Amino acid sequence: MKEVTAVNTEQSPVSAPLPRIADDPASGLNARVHHTKGSSARKESRSPFWLPIGFGLVFLMIWQLKGFHTLFRLELYQLPIPSSIAKAIQANSDLLWSYSLYTGAEMIGGCLIGSAIGLFAAVAASFGPQAGKGAITLLAALNAVPIVALAPVMNNWFGDGVASKIAIVSIMTMATMAVSAYKGLRSVEPAYLELMHAYAAGRFTIFLKLRFRLALPTIFTALKINMATGIIGAIVGEFFISSRGLGFLLSDQIKLGNMPIAWSCIVIAAVLGIVLYYCIQLIERLAVPWHVAQRKRQ
Amino acid sequence: MLSLDRQRETEIRIDDVSMVFGRKGREVTALSHVSFEVYRSEFVSLLGPSGCGKSTLLRLMADLLEPTSGQITIGEEVPREVRLKRKFGIVFQSPTLFEWRTVKDNIELPMEVLGLKKSEYSAISERLIDMVGLTKFKHHYPWQLSGGMQQRVAIARALSLDPPILLMDEPFSALDEFTKEKLQLDLLDIQRQTKKTIVFVTHSIPEAVFLSDRVIVMSAHPGRVHSILDMEREEGSYEQIRNSTRFHEMTAQVRSCFLIRSS
Amino acid sequence: MSGWLRKGGQSGIIVLWVLGALILWEAAAWYITDIAHVLAPASKLPYLHLVIEALIQHWPTLAEQGAITFGNSITGFLIGTAVGVILAIVMSLSRAVELTLSPYMIASQMVPIIGLAPILYGIIHDPALSRVLMAGYVTFFPVAIHMLRGLQSIRPEQEELMRSYAASVWTTYAKLRLKASLPGLFAGLKLSAPLAITASIIVELMGAPNGIGVLMLSSLYYGSSQVYMFWSTILISVVIGLIWFLLVTLAERLLTPWQPEFRQQGGGER
Numbered sequence: 001m002k003e004v005t006a007v008n009t010e011q012s013p014v015s016a017p018l019p020r021i022a023d024d025p026a027s028g029l030n031a032r033v034h035h036t037k038g039s040s041a042r043k044e045s046r047s048p049f050w051l052p053i054g055f056g057l058v059f060l061m062i063w064q065l066k067g068f069h070t071l072f073r074l075e076l077y078q079l080p081i082p083s084s085i086a087k088a089i090q091a092n093s094d095l096l097w098s099y100s101l102y103t104g105a106e107m108i109g110g111c112l113i114g115s116a117i118g119l120f121a122a123v124a125a126s127f128g129p130q131a132g133k134g135a136i137t138l139l140a141a142l143n144a145v146p147i148v149a150l151a152p153v154m155n156n157w158f159g160d161g162v163a164s165k166i167a168i169v170s171i172m173t174m175a176t177m178a179v180s181a182y183k184g185l186r187s188v189e190p191a192y193l194e195l196m197h198a199y200a201a202g203r204f205t206i207f208l209k210l211r212f213r214l215a216l217p218t219i220f221t222a223l224k225i226n227m228a229t230g231i232i233g234a235i236v237g238e239f240f241i242s243s244r245g246l247g248f249l250l251s252d253q254i255k256l257g258n259m260p261i262a263w264s265c266i267v268i269a270a271v272l273g274i275v276l277y278y279c280i281q282l283i284e285r286l287a288v289p290w291h292v293a294q295r296k297r298q
Numbered sequence: 299m300l301s302l303d304r305q306r307e308t309e310i311r312i313d314d315v316s317m318v319f320g321r322k323g324r325e326v327t328a329l330s331h332v333s334f335e336v337y338r339s340e341f342v343s344l345l346g347p348s349g350c351g352k353s354t355l356l357r358l359m360a361d362l363l364e365p366t367s368g369q370i371t372i373g374e375e376v377p378r379e380v381r382l383k384r385k386f387g388i389v390f391q392s393p394t395l396f397e398w399r400t401v402k403d404n405i406e407l408p409m410e411v412l413g414l415k416k417s418e419y420s421a422i423s424e425r426l427i428d429m430v431g432l433t434k435f436k437h438h439y440p441w442q443l444s445g446g447m448q449q450r451v452a453i454a455r456a457l458s459l460d461p462p463i464l465l466m467d468e469p470f471s472a473l474d475e476f477t478k479e480k481l482q483l484d485l486l487d488i489q490r491q492t493k494k495t496i497v498f499v500t501h502s503i504p505e506a507v508f509l510s511d512r513v514i515v516m517s518a519h520p521g522r523v524h525s526i527l528d529m530e531r532e533e534g535s536y537e538q539i540r541n542s543t544r545f546h547e548m549t550a551q552v553r554s555c556f557l558i559r560s561s
Numbered sequence: 562m563s564g565w566l567r568k569g570g571q572s573g574i575i576v577l578w579v580l581g582a583l584i585l586w587e588a589a590a591w592y593i594t595d596i597a598h599v600l601a602p603a604s605k606l607p608y609l610h611l612v613i614e615a616l617i618q619h620w621p622t623l624a625e626q627g628a629i630t631f632g633n634s635i636t637g638f639l640i641g642t643a644v645g646v647i648l649a650i651v652m653s654l655s656r657a658v659e660l661t662l663s664p665y666m667i668a669s670q671m672v673p674i675i676g677l678a679p680i681l682y683g684i685i686h687d688p689a690l691s692r693v694l695m696a697g698y699v700t701f702f703p704v705a706i707h708m709l710r711g712l713q714s715i716r717p718e719q720e721e722l723m724r725s726y727a728a729s730v731w732t733t734y735a736k737l738r739l740k741a742s743l744p745g746l747f748a749g750l751k752l753s754a755p756l757a758i759t760a761s762i763i764v765e766l767m768g769a770p771n772g773i774g775v776l777m778l779s780s781l782y783y784g785s786s787q788v789y790m791f792w793s794t795i796l797i798s799v800v801i802g803l804i805w806f807l808l809v810t811l812a813e814r815l816l817t818p819w820q821p822e823f824r825q826q827g828g829g830e831r
Binding site: 051052054055056074078079130131133134135137138141143145146147148149152153156157232235236239247250251254257259262263265266269270273274 | 574575577578579582604605606657660661662663664665668672676677679680683684751755758759762763766767774777781791794795798799801802803806
Binding site: 192195199 | 357381386387388390397439
């Protein structure tokens, strides 16, 4: 494309100038139609957040006023009320803080290791799908393995410290990542592959410029799921043989019948999970802005 | 008679090409002994009903498929060499844009794949964006554009390595009639400026007649070349051409190829 | 899990991978037992054939206890699925309900629901009922969320088409939305199937008198004499999880044959 000036040695059969899109009414209209479609399909989601907050408050209120106790004929030592859980959290804040860090470290460590292994497996399988698909299917079976079966085995292997819980979380998260990432890496429309092929792009370039980018949204979804399973894995792992952590405290206090502290473990674990979930979501927003924006329009 | 003014230098030679899909026992013949030539700087349409193998033929030229028998030569080379040297650009029916790339980044993709430096290709893509009239939209993402605009991006992308050949597989068939007209005119303008050899697959008779120097009419089951018709490009505005007697005569001539078959 | 039921080639490759994994297991067991001489090798990784031997030997007990765990978790799973489906439909009908509940449903994905198992058992003290309730509880959230996503996945034109036929809300659901939501439902079921079993076993670990979890715990405490028994309980729970997962996958294949991964290959990559 050296020069745009037309070489008019031949007479142009058509005298229309190169149109600019700005004065192209058809395209402009199309663009607008697209926009309205996006926003009207789902009603404007100015989420009236008082609804869920109100629901939560009412729920807590009924709980606090022993509504559930009356309804299900429960005693206070069975189901503590929110205020006593809050008091228990306050009274044991130092212990809970250090145990959350401990459990959080197991979880994050396990998630990162497991997701990395899973991603690696998916990438390897995507380069050789003939044999790779079978391996991924086998890995998917790991998803069906109840965690509790893993916990004692990992304790045997890695002792009762952090390592065994990291191992449990790794195994649990590995499969999810491998399966989702593989799906993402292989779900390329043929036309895109033909396009890359027409540009004589090598397998590695296709992976880098096309497959990996296409798989990013699914990889992040898997990471989010893994954060949730990671919490469960770490806590169930601590149920077994452990001397520290939220899961240990939970099972220990239940045996002692100290329900407010047991409940505070659950609350803290939930907060931990939600915080980590939103961390991943933040990273996702930065890493795949095109996907997040698109999702918003749907 | 523009095509006669040009030197009839052969750019693409299709020589007794056949294409059979499927495994043994369930073979489907997509193309049967197809031969023709495409000359340099010529606009050739492959026209036919679905199943006539026109898209397959385009993919054979692009080395996206390999023929069962026969030979394709582009210049002096086989399609594989041509592809590796990036001597053609390709446009599909769907824009096939990367949704994580802006208009500019999408257009730069082929140059990136080739391994050029950003400093080398930034100016090229800017010029192409101007050429297809998307200057104001260069930092937009594909989903912010209309279908016609997306297809403009795809055309600019196909032109980015300045290849001598442009292969187009029903590029306008998913667009509305108004957008289609605009893009047809643009494409003719681009060809006049750049002297590309264009192979254009379509199932629209008026489109083929309007755009082409020659129309290669194909018939289906199995895919064959039915006839090759020379078109006369007329002068005048879009409306004048479309309403001219000559245009209608040529359209009727092309259509008659199909009528004879079906009767 | 897509190809192996239909395509011979793919299933052959999977068999090869499984065989490879089994051989790897035996080799690793042989290494730590006879080469590395690790302390208490059988508790780390016993020979697989010895575990299977123990499993056959203890089959009556294992089958009986396994059936209790499995039965309760299936009951809970089915109840949880029903509740989840109903909730999803209600949420898809009313935007207010959806807005109210959905933040909690997303948050609940993060809550270690399994942590509730011991608390629940502490409250109810009925092993069967706690197992059913826990299995139902872990099932219902993933099912509801995925089902809702499925119900909302239909394109506006599809809904407009139904409206143009003057189809009632009920018909629209029967002909369009419920069908469209099936893939989502199965995604949820596949997620929650192993969780349901885990939940039942956790209840057992926290003091229920019977079930496979109790066997697991007791054989763990008896140490080396029961080590093969311990490994057979693990094998059993893995197998139960797998069978359940395969059943769900099979049902998915039968009920949603239009999903892209089940389609006959047409074209695709070269």
